[in-house]
Amino acid sequence: MVLNLDTNFRPYTNEKEIEFQAFTFSGGEPHIKIDADFDISQPVTVTHRINSFNDLGLLLLAVDALRRMNVKSISAYIPYFPGARQDRVMIAGEPLSVKVYAEIINSLKLDKVTVFDPHSEVTPALLNNVAVLHNYDFIEKVLKQIGKNVKLISPDGGALKKVYKLSEYLGGIDVVECSKSRDVKTGKLSGFKVYDDNLNGIDCLIVDDICDGGLTFIGIAEELKKKNAGKLYLAISHGIFNKGFEELNKHFTKIFTTNSVKDFENVEVVLIKI
Secondary structure (H helix, E strand, C coil): CEEECCCCCCCCCCCCECCEEEEECCCCCEEEEECCCCCCCCCEEEECCCCCHHHHHHHHHHHHHHHHCCCCCEEEECCCCCCCCCCCCCCCCCCCHHHHHHHHHHCCCCCCEEEECCCCCHHHHHCCCEEEECCHHHHHHHHHHHCCCEEEEECCHHHHHHHHHHHHHCCCCCEEEEEEEECCCCCCEEEEEECCCCCCCCEEEEEEEEECCCHHHHHHHHHHHHCCCCCEEEEEEEECCCCCCHHHHCCCCEEEEECCCCCCCCCEEECCCC
16 A cells, blocks of 8 residues: 655555645644545555655654554655765765755654665665665666667766666666766866767767756766767756756757656656556
8 A cells, every 4th residue: 555645656556545635734834634544454655755844744744643543564665865965074064964864764663765766875875674776767768769879978976886787787888987076165067077089979878866957967968079979868867957958958859857856847757666
């Protein structure tokens, strides 16, 4: 059985859904009332796209309500794990955000916590009873549309290990390494590099877990074109795209993402199903 706290996100296609009502009090607190018309002896998975502390709060309240209904087996599916990018302290005065979120989720003592394409190995290392869904199925669906005669582009060192594992899974698609420099105090990006002298007109697929503003991918795209790349494609597991798509569309033939964070109309969205 499944409790989809975001009713637009339904990853478990073959499970009976539990009905509920959720609202926010005038003081700003989330609240939930779960309908009791279900078999509490059955395991329940709570799903949610957590984009705010109120979203996290609703998940916590839902688990508490289920426990008070004597549901014995409770799991969670959190596709985009909050704070995953804040997996190290760069300068004094910053929190280790991913650890804060992980400790809150761990306090629920869930039977399983499923996450999709975590930013780094830190998230699964911090979570108890974690199950990781890789981006393999997502990228396979992308390749069915654009063809397999492409090079996989790792946009920076942080993505490199995952892109090589993806390549191995896909049967050895060529990987091109790229890099960039970031000012840890300002976040400004510079020094984009592509470590291939000539791409010989071959199409390129940049693969990464998160796109926020998109400046990394624009910078890499410009360098790929200088190295004689063919068509450029972008596949992002967790699309935020806070600056929209106008600039990105100037560089990429097509952009792919999933519905792990929110829903889109401007890009090809691959639904994450289990």
